[in-house]
Amino acid sequence: MMSGKTEAQASGSFMQDLSKVLRQNIRDYGMYIALFVIMFIFAITTNGIFLSPRNLSNLLNQTGYIAVLAVGMTLVIVIRHIDLSVGFLAGFLGAVAAIALVQWGLPTLFVIPMVLGLGALAGLITAFPIAQLGIPSFVASLAGWLIYRGMLQLATEGTGTIIISDAAFNAIGNGFIPDLPLGGPLEQIHSLTLLLGIVAVGFFIYNELNSRKKKIAYGFEVLPNAIFGLKLLFISGIVGWITWVLANFNGLSWTVVVMLLVVGAYHFITTSTVLGRHIYAVGGNPEAAELSGISVKRITYIVFGSMGMLSALSGILFASRLQSATTTAGTLFELDAIAAAYVGGVSAAGGVGRVTGSIIGALVMTSLTSGMNLMGVGIAYQYIVRGVVLAAAVIFDVATRRAAR
Amino acid sequence: MTTAILEMRSITKEFPGVKALNNVTFSVKPGEIHCLVGENGAGKSTLMKVLSGVYPHGSYTGEIGFAGQVQQFRGIRDSERVGIAIIYQELALVPELTVYENIFLGNEVRKGALIDWNETIKRATQMLAKVRLDVNPEAKIKDLGVGKQQLVEIAKALSRNVKLLILDEPTAALNEDDSANLLDLLRGLRDQGVTCILISHKLKEVIAIADSVTVLRDGQTICTLDAHEGEVSEPVLIKHMVGREIEQIYPPREHKQPGEAVLQVRDWSAYSPSLGRQVLRNVNFTLRKGEIVGFAGLMGSGRTELALSIFGNSPDYRIEGELQVKGATRQLRRPSDAIAAGIAYVTEDRKGNGLILIQDVKQNITLANLRALAQRSVIDTNAEIKIANEYRTAMNIKTPSVEQRVSNLSGGNQQKVCLSKWLFVKPDVLILDEPTRGIDVGAKYEIYTLMNSLVEQGMSIIMISSELPEVLGMSDRVYVVASGRITGELPSSEATPEKIMELATN
Numbered sequence: 001m002m003s004g005k006t007e008a009q010a011s012g013s014f015m016q017d018l019s020k021v022l023r024q025n026i027r028d029y030g031m032y033i034a035l036f037v038i039m040f041i042f043a044i045t046t047n048g049i050f051l052s053p054r055n056l057s058n059l060l061n062q063t064g065y066i067a068v069l070a071v072g073m074t075l076v077i078v079i080r081h082i083d084l085s086v087g088f089l090a091g092f093l094g095a096v097a098a099i100a101l102v103q104w105g106l107p108t109l110f111v112i113p114m115v116l117g118l119g120a121l122a123g124l125i126t127a128f129p130i131a132q133l134g135i136p137s138f139v140a141s142l143a144g145w146l147i148y149r150g151m152l153q154l155a156t157e158g159t160g161t162i163i164i165s166d167a168a169f170n171a172i173g174n175g176f177i178p179d180l181p182l183g184g185p186l187e188q189i190h191s192l193t194l195l196l197g198i199v200a201v202g203f204f205i206y207n208e209l210n211s212r213k214k215k216i217a218y219g220f221e222v223l224p225n226a227i228f229g230l231k232l233l234f235i236s237g238i239v240g241w242i243t244w245v246l247a248n249f250n251g252l253s254w255t256v257v258v259m260l261l262v263v264g265a266y267h268f269i270t271t272s273t274v275l276g277r278h279i280y281a282v283g284g285n286p287e288a289a290e291l292s293g294i295s296v297k298r299i300t301y302i303v304f305g306s307m308g309m310l311s312a313l314s315g316i317l318f319a320s321r322l323q324s325a326t327t328t329a330g331t332l333f334e335l336d337a338i339a340a341a342y343v344g345g346v347s348a349a350g351g352v353g354r355v356t357g358s359i360i361g362a363l364v365m366t367s368l369t370s371g372m373n374l375m376g377v378g379i380a381y382q383y384i385v386r387g388v389v390l391a392a393a394v395i396f397d398v399a400t401r402r403a404a405r
Numbered sequence: 406m407t408t409a410i411l412e413m414r415s416i417t418k419e420f421p422g423v424k425a426l427n428n429v430t431f432s433v434k435p436g437e438i439h440c441l442v443g444e445n446g447a448g449k450s451t452l453m454k455v456l457s458g459v460y461p462h463g464s465y466t467g468e469i470g471f472a473g474q475v476q477q478f479r480g481i482r483d484s485e486r487v488g489i490a491i492i493y494q495e496l497a498l499v500p501e502l503t504v505y506e507n508i509f510l511g512n513e514v515r516k517g518a519l520i521d522w523n524e525t526i527k528r529a530t531q532m533l534a535k536v537r538l539d540v541n542p543e544a545k546i547k548d549l550g551v552g553k554q555q556l557v558e559i560a561k562a563l564s565r566n567v568k569l570l571i572l573d574e575p576t577a578a579l580n581e582d583d584s585a586n587l588l589d590l591l592r593g594l595r596d597q598g599v600t601c602i603l604i605s606h607k608l609k610e611v612i613a614i615a616d617s618v619t620v621l622r623d624g625q626t627i628c629t630l631d632a633h634e635g636e637v638s639e640p641v642l643i644k645h646m647v648g649r650e651i652e653q654i655y656p657p658r659e660h661k662q663p664g665e666a667v668l669q670v671r672d673w674s675a676y677s678p679s680l681g682r683q684v685l686r687n688v689n690f691t692l693r694k695g696e697i698v699g700f701a702g703l704m705g706s707g708r709t710e711l712a713l714s715i716f717g718n719s720p721d722y723r724i725e726g727e728l729q730v731k732g733a734t735r736q737l738r739r740p741s742d743a744i745a746a747g748i749a750y751v752t753e754d755r756k757g758n759g760l761i762l763i764q765d766v767k768q769n770i771t772l773a774n775l776r777a778l779a780q781r782s783v784i785d786t787n788a789e790i791k792i793a794n795e796y797r798t799a800m801n802i803k804t805p806s807v808e809q810r811v812s813n814l815s816g817g818n819q820q821k822v823c824l825s826k827w828l829f830v831k832p833d834v835l836i837l838d839e840p841t842r843g844i845d846v847g848a849k850y851e852i853y854t855l856m857n858s859l860v861e862q863g864m865s866i867i868m869i870s871s872e873l874p875e876v877l878g879m880s881d882r883v884y885v886v887a888s889g890r891i892t893g894e895l896p897s898s899e900a901t902p903e904k905i906m907e908l909a910t911n
Contacts, residue, residue, distance in 0.1 A: 214787055215787065218787050218790070218791060220787070220790055221806075272783050272784055272786075273779070273782050273783055273784060274775045274776060274779050274782045274783075274784060275782065277768070277772070277775055277784060278775075280764070281761055281764070281768075281772055284761035284762070284763050284764055285758065285760070285761045285762065287757065287758035288758045288759055288760060288761055288772075289761070289772075290718065290740060290758075291716075291718060291740055291750065291752060291758055291759070292740070292772045292773040292826070293739075293740045293741035293743075293744045293773055294741070294772075295739065295741065351761065351763050351764070352763060
């Protein structure tokens, strides 16, 4: 997550190295810093309630359905498009899942892949006029916004809210992973969560050391030793702390597991694969990408298809969390996802933006809501504060990019 | 001898690193048609931009006298006010507005705060009669052909009581009838007292219409000739246009017997529905193994369109003809097909569609051939850095690291990144479109040396260039392109600037 670029392996002191690495990567680290500041402020103003295990666990679960949308939206914005249809698409597909479970009596294990497939199909349909005819994505997806809103109402018209009673399905939004049956001193603690956290930290450290060794073998520049150590310590510390907090409550929720899987997969695809590189190339300069043998159309279909699939996932998470499908599910999700992506450092000019950043962006936005709720701030003020944070994030982003030039 | 209506004295205009105009003197008599000719980059358009105020007073040195007064234009509005109108090749009309709205755009006929549409239409009709254009003034511009649009532009200029009308390559996009029509109209306007400056590459046209001709070359005035004294003929103009010694800036290379044909193009024609005209007509050429073939011609002659149509990047063209790569007939529908067939195309517009400026050097170099670095589509980023560093050394790309953004590199180094990207594809045929445009002499020499060593290794190169010395200095053979056709083929031993210019202005 915090892979630092090194321009030169300076022989200077630790503090010099640190300030240099921070300065060079201020854009990447900016939103992490923002998240810390926000959490710190709320920790004080709520007398620590904000950082309580229960609240943090809730916070992560609330972020889930926006976070997966923000991941997909990141790629859509990277290729210079927008998708406004995702909110009601999520709502509509959540209703489809509910109908399939409740009225058709289909099993959860069948319903979930079916709905994800429908979502991908819906994304491809949105992409068609954009890729084939050059229709602006704003207009094409606005049409989708209207259509899916209508379809959501049709789906829930007869019955109103559809209550879902399938336990397996509802666990996705409300359940936690099972605990290991351990006694002794670990009885009060969710030991599987703890175990997973330890494995994750170990895996992370092994991976970092390995890649550093390879880089040194190739003779490439790497972070100075002290900074590298600090980075390992810092990230391990954060992961360890979150694990500890969650393990002291109910452990990892299924929502967080889903979120981690999605982020992990998309982070890998965008940073390490040919497809990911092609997506950023199309965003950076579509004409140059096309002339380099990359099909801009194909990339457009893939990105919108993935967006549709993640909309379906968002719809599943939301319906499962509410244990029902409602007529207004999905309202304004698209704008929350877009805001999260922008707070996370995506550039509207295209070609710039990280999946991990958008997740942080989503966490920032949910933290604001959660923290202000705890403080008892009125909803009207909450909107204003979130608006100001969004504007500040984008201004910070543009300003640091200018400075980097 | 009447006094001049326009007198431009000692005009010098510099761009960073280039002197576009060097002490140019240009004088136009009232009521004449004065043609301005010269090679690409000779400074014709720059001179007209100085005159019309696009480059404001103070950004150049020298003096402009118009209608007996010294003028200091700060913008186009100033020059328009005194009666100078310039009509560019790219027409400045609003397609969705009507003919009469366009004619009076920015110069509306007012009645109080409102526009007097009835009066507008009445006056527009008069203007259209003046340019002998028979269209409904309420027609939309987009529904007219290019020739008629040009006449609307002239009508627009006339509506502002133009005294000096400047036309930049007005017939470049016109067919012969429309061209003849336009020239006729210009003669008519001259007889009504409108002075006209005409920039044209078509020398026959120049000879047919000019009262005087000024030749520019390398930013300097070479001479002004009087057509009525019999001074103007095609050979004379060509001699003045190209008359420079070719400097020895090309690395030596022995012209070897070329190998078998690697690329053959037969009866290649392309029609563009969006432009509404034939872009390429019956093009035939052959490229053999180990040779550099130059494609000479003037801007807009269709060379880039030819290259892109071969490379599979002309989605809206209707193409007829046959393409053979190494003896096998191929259908290259998109650039990835062409790359797979062993063809690479290095664009003339590296910032526009060559590089991804926000990405770094290594990402740009590997973009067209990422799969070579990937296992199961996962990129080996260490191998990528290694490859990029190899090209950085081999091509002498000056950058602090391969993780530098390409937007921070100089033009020459950006061009080397572009070339590296296409060499990494390991092509058999390398199409270079204006490979040395906008880069300094040192980098040029490096690129020429590279081209020589590539053909030495058996690659075949098509070099599209508007710089005649470069075409002559580098090519084994030269094809000359004009108006979407190949108008001639010359072996390097027979190619001269005069012959090429003659074929190019054909």
